[in-house]
Amino acid sequence: VVGEDGEVDFKGKARFSQHLSVGDFTKSKTISQQRQNLPIFSVRDELLQVVRENQVVVIIGETGSGKTTQLTQYLYEYGYTVNGIIGCTQPRRVAAMSVAKRVSEEMESELGDKVGYAIRFEDATGPSTVIKYMTDGVLLRETLKDPDLEKYSMILMDEAHERSLDTDVLFGILKKVVARRRDFKLIVTSATLNGEKFSNFFGGVPIFNIPGRTFRVQICHSKTPCEDYVEAAVKQAMTIHIAGAPGDILIFLTGQDEIEATCYALSERMEQLISSTEQPVPKLLILPIYSQLPADLQAKIFHKAEDGARKCIVATNIAETSLTIDGIFYVIDTGYGKMKVYNPCMGMDALQVFPISRASADQRAGRAGRTGPGTCYRLYTENAYENEMLQSPVPEIQRTNLGNVVLLLKSLKIQNLLDFDFMDPPPQDNILNSMYQLWLLGALNDVGDLTDLGRKMVKFPLDPVLTIVSMLSVPSVFFRPKDREAESDAAREKFFVPESDHLTLLNVYQQWKANEYRGDWCNDHFLQVKGLYKAREIRFQLLDILKTLKIPLTYCGPDWDVVRKTICSTYFHNAAMLKGIGEYVNCRNRMPCNLHPTSALYGLGYTPDYVVYHEAILTTKEYMQCVTAVEPHWLAELGPMFFSV
Numbered sequence: 001v002v003g004e005d006g007e008v009d010f011k012g013k014a015r016f017s018q019h020l021s022v023g024d025f026t027k028s029k030t031i032s033q034q035r036q037n038l039p040i041f042s043v044r045d046e047l048l049q050v051v052r053e054n055q056v057v058v059i060i061g062e063t064g065s066g067k068t069t070q071l072t073q074y075l076y077e078y079g080y081t082v083n084g085i086i087g088c089t090q091p092r093r094v095a096a097m098s099v100a101k102r103v104s105e106e107m108e109s110e111l112g113d114k115v116g117y118a119i120r121f122e123d124a125t126g127p128s129t130v131i132k133y134m135t136d137g138v139l140l141r142e143t144l145k146d147p148d149l150e151k152y153s154m155i156l157m158d159e160a161h162e163r164s165l166d167t168d169v170l171f172g173i174l175k176k177v178v179a180r181r182r183d184f185k186l187i188v189t190s191a192t193l194n195g196e197k198f199s200n201f202f203g204g205v206p207i208f209n210i211p212g213r214t215f216r217v218q219i220c221h222s223k224t225p226c227e228d229y230v231e232a233a234v235k236q237a238m239t240i241h242i243a244g245a246p247g248d249i250l251i252f253l254t255g256q257d258e259i260e261a262t263c264y265a266l267s268e269r270m271e272q273l274i275s276s277t278e279q280p281v282p283k284l285l286i287l288p289i290y291s292q293l294p295a296d297l298q299a300k301i302f303h304k305a306e307d308g309a310r311k312c313i314v315a316t317n318i319a320e321t322s323l324t325i326d327g328i329f330y331v332i333d334t335g336y337g338k339m340k341v342y343n344p345c346m347g348m349d350a351l352q353v354f355p356i357s358r359a360s361a362d363q364r365a366g367r368a369g370r371t372g373p374g375t376c377y378r379l380y381t382e383n384a385y386e387n388e389m390l391q392s393p394v395p396e397i398q399r400t401n402l403g404n405v406v407l408l409l410k411s412l413k414i415q416n417l418l419d420f421d422f423m424d425p426p427p428q429d430n431i432l433n434s435m436y437q438l439w440l441l442g443a444l445n446d447v448g449d450l451t452d453l454g455r456k457m458v459k460f461p462l463d464p465v466l467t468i469v470s471m472l473s474v475p476s477v478f479f480r481p482k483d484r485e486a487e488s489d490a491a492r493e494k495f496f497v498p499e500s501d502h503l504t505l506l507n508v509y510q511q512w513k514a515n516e517y518r519g520d521w522c523n524d525h526f527l528q529v530k531g532l533y534k535a536r537e538i539r540f541q542l543l544d545i546l547k548t549l550k551i552p553l554t555y556c557g558p559d560w561d562v563v564r565k566t567i568c569s570t571y572f573h574n575a576a577m578l579k580g581i582g583e584y585v586n587c588r589n590r591m592p593c594n595l596h597p598t599s600a601l602y603g604l605g606y607t608p609d610y611v612v613y614h615e616a617i618l619t620t621k622e623y624m625q626c627v628t629a630v631e632p633h634w635l636a637e638l639g640p641m642f643f644s645v
């Protein structure tokens with residue numbers, strides 16, 4: 001696809017998406033003008049009527065038509081918040097936060113006042129909140145305390161097409177709420193044309209289509225399969241920037257590391273270009289976006305570039321449908337995305353890179369046609385699109401570990417999980433395997449009922465070991481700025497505990513505490529202040545749950561072997577043994593797994609015979625993320641179902 005000279009050669013054949021009416025987009029519009037310009041505004045009255053006349057409605061509309069930001073406001077203006085609040089669920093945390101912020105601006109109210117959001121460990125709502133955006137996981141946990149969701153007059157299940165695990169479980173639960181509460185309304189929205197499925201699930205409810213307003217998008221497939229899509233994407237972006245008409249660029253990649261690498265490569269190319277020519281080079285604003293990026297950096301993607309500059313947004317599939325960015329004229333689609341996949345033979349989830357589905361490819365291309373006619377460069381062949389990609393993605397519930405779902409449904413008193421009303425039931429093997437894992441951990445008894453421990457586990461959205469789990473719940477606290485890699489690596493090494501990445505995290509937290517939780521101390525040691533504050537907040541919340549449940553807290557003091565043993569007792573199912581130089585294999589199935597380069601053990605060149613790990617990720621190789629050395633006899637003692645001396 002990309003020649004030695006850096007020219008990108010695409011097949012000339014172009015395809016066009018449907019060309020509908022053309023909207024008027026100018027730069028300076030007041031917020032209310034912008035609102036009235038959205039496609040959804042033209043059908044406001046019809047929408048309110050169909051909602052008034054039906055208990056459940058499915059609403060289909062292109063990304064950017066105004067579903068997420070406008071529907072809640074219409075319903076509020078119409079009076080649906082008199083007897084309860086409006087809840088709107090999102091599969092992604094980033095979307096919940098950013099949309100709540102936008103809507104509070106549109107309603108000229110402080111965030112957390114009339115409009116708020118709630119994500120795990122963070123509740124930005126208040127007594128006057130009437131529109132609450134939240135992740136579907138948050139609503140799911142609320143059903144534990146309040147099975148009829150009394151405080152809500154209606155729920156909007158947004159982005160239902162994503163079919164996230166929690167959305168799918170909510171479908172089954174909300175169907176029951178709808179049957180029990182005649183005063184409760186449910187709206188299901190989707191950006192793709194699978195409305196029939198949702199409608200049928202609720203017994204054939206009406207489907208409302210918001211008329212689209214998109215521009216034509218020219219699609220260019222690459223001629224040959226692409227060897228290195230990061231490199232190809234960088235070259236394509238540079239070609240557009242140098243020779244293409246004005247318009248911002250959106251690149252789809254799979255994850256954080258790749259995105260950072262791409263941003264870095266782009267800035268390097270720009271520097272080379274500037275130093276190799278006398279001519280003025282137009283500015284390129286390179287902006288990453290992925291779910292773990294701090295919120296203030298995420299917000300940058302919505303800011304307009306200054307005149308003459310071009311934005312290049314480098315994103316995960318988060319920008320496919322959950323966030324709408326105006327001004328994109330070029331999309332570069334690598335054809336890959338990350339998905340969590342449960343491997344029943346390894347008994348765990350792995351985040352794996354997969355080719356996307358045709359539905360996702362079309363969504364990605366559509367992002368280029370929101371503001372005017374655009375172009376989508378696909379870094380894969382037309383043959384791959386037609387013959388290799390799946391029609392639509394496999395729902396998460398069919399490919400993930402169901403441990404938490406089983407715990408939750410069990411505590412909702414759903415005895416026979418195989419009978420639960422799933423839209424697409426998960427494979428029976430996955431359910432049974434997850435139940436087996438919960439039995440191993442002592443959460444289920446021999447007849448499959450929740451034990452006391454299991455009931456306690458439901459209250460914790462996490463694995464135990466307080467400070468460490470708090471640290472594992474935030475993005476990496478180690479800060480590694482460009483150009484200062486060596487310096488920051490050296491700072492990180494000072495925190496290393498030779499036997500354990502978990503203890504390294506504990507060490508960071510304890511030293512931060514010893515330095516009065518100071519921000520300047522973090523900066524001096526290349527640590528992310530915000531991440532640490534977040535970890536501290538999460539720790540306090542978990543402490544609260546412990547107090548409520550009257551679970552006594554045991555301090556480890558200076559005896560860190562106790563902590564390693566505790567970690568071993570939780571993670572014995574993720575054990576690996578040394579096989580060759582620096583090579584590990586999973587103890588149960590002999591699958592290879594390697595120390596990650598960011599691991600303290602890797603950094604110090606320490607390769608113990610046995611380790612346990614927090615999670616496995618498959619990128620270029622199978623890597624273990626967050627590793628702790630353990631004694632082999634601990635494995636036999638703590639995981640006797642698997643190991644013996």
Ligand code: ADP
Nearest residue numbers: 062063064065066067068069070098102302324
């Ligand atoms: P949908 O849910 O149908 O995909 P949204 O309601 O999310 O559409 O977005 C409608 C419009 O609102 C977008 O096209 C964009 O112009 C604007 N918008 C949404 N979020 C933001 C934001 N955070 N900042 C600025 N504009 C936004």
Ligand code: MG
Nearest residue numbers: 067068321322
């Ligand atoms: Mg939306």
